[in-house]
Amino acid sequence: MEEETHTDAKIRAENGTGSSPRGPGCSLRHFACEQNLLSRPDGSASFLQGDTSVLAGVYGPAEVKVSKEIFNKATLEVILRPKIGLPGVAEKSRERLIRNTCEAVVLGTLHPRTSITVVLQVVSDAGSLLACCLNAACMALVDAGVPMRALFCGVACALDSDGTLVLDPTSKQEKEARAVLTFALDSVERKLLMSSTKGLYSDTEQCLAAAQAASQHVFRFYRESLQRRYSKS
Amino acid sequence: MAEPASVAAESLAGSRARAARTVLGQVVLPGEELLLPEQEDAEGPGGAVERPLSLNARACSRVRVVCGPGLRRCGDRLLVTKCGRLRHKEPGSGSGGGVYWVDSQQKRYVPVKGDHVIGIVTAKSGDIFKVDVGGSEPASLSYLSFEGATKRNRPNVQVGDLIYGQFVVANKDMEPEMVCIDSCGRANGMGVIGQDGLLFKVTLGLIRKLLAPDCEIIQEVGKLYPLEIVFGMNGRIWVKAKTIQQTLILANILEACEHMTSDQRKQIFSRLAES
Numbered sequence: 001m002e003e004e005t006h007t008d009a010k011i012r013a014e015n016g017t018g019s020s021p022r023g024p025g026c027s028l029r030h031f032a033c034e035q036n037l038l039s040r041p042d043g044s045a046s047f048l049q050g051d052t053s054v055l056a057g058v059y060g061p062a063e064v065k066v067s068k069e070i071f072n073k074a075t076l077e078v079i080l081r082p083k084i085g086l087p088g089v090a091e092k093s094r095e096r097l098i099r100n101t102c103e104a105v106v107l108g109t110l111h112p113r114t115s116i117t118v119v120l121q122v123v124s125d126a127g128s129l130l131a132c133c134l135n136a137a138c139m140a141l142v143d144a145g146v147p148m149r150a151l152f153c154g155v156a157c158a159l160d161s162d163g164t165l166v167l168d169p170t171s172k173q174e175k176e177a178r179a180v181l182t183f184a185l186d187s188v189e190r191k192l193l194m195s196s197t198k199g200l201y202s203d204t205e206q207c208l209a210a211a212q213a214a215s216q217h218v219f220r221f222y223r224e225s226l227q228r229r230y231s232k233s
Numbered sequence: 234m235a236e237p238a239s240v241a242a243e244s245l246a247g248s249r250a251r252a253a254r255t256v257l258g259q260v261v262l263p264g265e266e267l268l269l270p271e272q273e274d275a276e277g278p279g280g281a282v283e284r285p286l287s288l289n290a291r292a293c294s295r296v297r298v299v300c301g302p303g304l305r306r307c308g309d310r311l312l313v314t315k316c317g318r319l320r321h322k323e324p325g326s327g328s329g330g331g332v333y334w335v336d337s338q339q340k341r342y343v344p345v346k347g348d349h350v351i352g353i354v355t356a357k358s359g360d361i362f363k364v365d366v367g368g369s370e371p372a373s374l375s376y377l378s379f380e381g382a383t384k385r386n387r388p389n390v391q392v393g394d395l396i397y398g399q400f401v402v403a404n405k406d407m408e409p410e411m412v413c414i415d416s417c418g419r420a421n422g423m424g425v426i427g428q429d430g431l432l433f434k435v436t437l438g439l440i441r442k443l444l445a446p447d448c449e450i451i452q453e454v455g456k457l458y459p460l461e462i463v464f465g466m467n468g469r470i471w472v473k474a475k476t477i478q479q480t481l482i483l484a485n486i487l488e489a490c491e492h493m494t495s496d497q498r499k500q501i502f503s504r505l506a507e508s
Contacts, residue, residue, distance in 0.1 A: 042341040061343065061369045107305075107314060111343070112405055114369040142263065145339035147305075147314035150264030188264045226316050227260045230338075 028168045028214055033135075033225045035143045041119070043144020047136035049168060051126035054133050056140035060116030068115065073108035075115045080133065083122045094130055098137055101184045101194045105138075107147040116146055127170040128156035130182045130196060135218065142226065151187035153218040155211040156180065159201050167214050183211040187219050250310055253319065253333055261319050261335060267311040269298055270330065296330035303335025338438045342367040342467035344403035349423070351432065351465030352396045352411065364396055367434075367467040370408055374398065378412035380420035388425070395426040395471060397463055426463060430473030431480050437468050439491045450490055453502050454483065 029050030038044035041057035061074055068075050078099040080091045102118065118137050122129065134154030141148060158169035158177035166173050174180050179199030186193050190212045201207070250266035261267075300306055303315035313319075317337030324331045342350075344366060352364035355371055363371040374396065379388040390396070402410040413423040443450060444464055454460070458479050463471040470487060474480045482505065490498065 036338075042339070061341065063369050110405060111369065142316045144341065145315055145337050147303075148263040149312065149314065151262060186264070187262070223260075223262060226262060230260045230316075230318060 028217060029170075031218070031221050033139055033221070035139060035225070035229055041140075041144070043140045043142070043146070045136055045139035045143050046123075047132055047139060049128055049132045049135070050170065051124055052128055052132045053123040054129070054136040055121045055123055056133075056136035057119045057121075058116065058137075058140045058144040058146065059119075060144065060146060061111035061114035062117070064113060064115035069113045070108075072112050074106070074111045074113075076103050076106060076108065077115060077117045078102065078120065078137070079117065080120045081122065083125060094133065097130065097184075097194055097196055098133055101134060101152055102137060102141065104193050105148050105150055105152050105186065106141065107149055110147050116141075125171065127172075127174050128154075128168050128182070130154060131156040131168070134182075134184050134194075139222070139225075142222075149188075151219065151222060152184050152193055153187070153215050153222070154182060154184050155214045155218065156182040157207050157211055159199070159207065165207060165210055167210060181207050181211075183208060185212060185215045187215075187222075190215055253311060253321070256319050257321050258318055260317065261313045262316050263314050265313045266307065267304075267313065267319075267333075269309070269311065270296065298330035299332040301332050301334025303337055304333055336438070338436060340436050340468065342437060344368045344372065344400055344409040345466075346400050346403040348403070348466040349397065349399045349464075350411070350467040351426070351463060351469040351471055352398065352467075353432075354390060354392050354394045354396060357390075357392055362390060362396075364398075364411060366409065366411070366465075367469065368409065372400070372409040372411045374411050374413070378414055379424055380414050380418065390425055395432060397423050397426055397465065397471075399423065426471055427473075430461065430471050431484050432469055432471045433484050433488065434468050435470060435488055436491060437466070439487075440464055440466060440468055440470070443487075443490075449495065450487075450498065453498070454486065457502065457505060458483070 030048075032048040034046045036044060037046055038057055041059050043058040044056065046053065046055045064075050076099055078095040080095045080098070081087055082091055098118070098120070106116065108116070118140065120133050120136060131154030134152065138152050142151070156168060157180075158166045158173050159179040159181070160166065160176075161178045166177070169177060169180065177199065179197065179201035181195065181197040181201065181204070183192060184194035185191065192208065250268050253267040253269060256267060300311060303313065303317060305312045305314050311333065313335060315335050315337045317335040320334055320336050322332045350366050352366040352372060352374075354362050355365045356363040360376050362374040362376065364374050366372050376382060376387055376390070378398075382388050396413065398411040398413040399415075400409055400411050413420060415421045415423075442448065458474050460479075460483060461473040472480055472483045472487070474483055486501065493501075
């Protein structure tokens, strides 16, 4: 028997007023998160953003090979498996981005000479994949009880050819966009942990500000989801 | 730009540190900062309250608060590092502000000094047994750490045996070491666990619940069948009853206990008692 906490939340982030032109598609898609759904890993989570779904499992702090051990902190490994085919260079680069984000947040010095492994499986990809992976990784790390100094979330935004900013773009919006930016933000002061950008753009500040506003909703969703999980015990 | 700044300010306002007292029993998330009792007055509403300087400069009365699992000291505040419910225990006697800790649900065990755990012997190298306790490293157990063991009189421990012992050394920097005697040299229930029986794994939170004083589950289970049971703080439980069927029933009940309410449990127990 497994404890499943299925939390649905329809989050809308309306950034109506402001000097920058904002289109009507400025809301985050429907979120859902489920924790502790896998029995083998120490922590697991499934995060759904619209139609994009990622399943994450965390093992740790566990044994580490002597060749990979670090004497004063935990070795963090991220494995990202695409939905079809073998993992390629794109997956490797995403793994590195996610790993750098996790390393900034996880208190690795509490578990030296151990390994913390995050395994992500893409279940369906309909845009904002990196952001969804970051969210799933964060929820899985919390589920596993890995000590962290803050929570983090991923927010993706796409810049149209006429400068319209769309948060949480679908794959169609990503393809037609001039630039796609993904930010990882921490929960304490909404600081920027990681940014991955592709395309032509000139104004990072505006996108970052919009992402910071949207991250508020994501963190609120995290809080509600975790409160619901602990209220059942 | 004015707009993003106001949005940012609003989001930051929610993350101001709260007093630990007000958050007791609530779910706290990693990254939250908690104020200890003696700092609440200093912070105050707004924080910019003028206080008359007292000529009698008394050293601020510091209460010694113990920071338990899930909390870290961050300056003079507590930083929450795990998600769970915040708990507090008043000090029994003497000074001190008690213990604060976060009650979280976890599956992975991290060795802690003084914990009694069930381990599986994985290797025997010279005078040391390597025991798997479910942590990141196997613990070491010396053959002299059994009751009545001497160099001539070695304990009969084979690879694959179950050991119930406690940690004497368990910190993040060293390999954990366990022993099967207490400080007086007596076994006190520790040592090799006998033949038969079933070892299974549950979450750490369930073990703590079962080991709490006045746990109803254990009393009810004891009334069902005569049984032997050993709880390891590393999430492992060993049960043995008269027949294999009874042992399996007990194992299933204990595993399911985590998700059942007390009414459902009572129903199942009454149904089993009848059959």
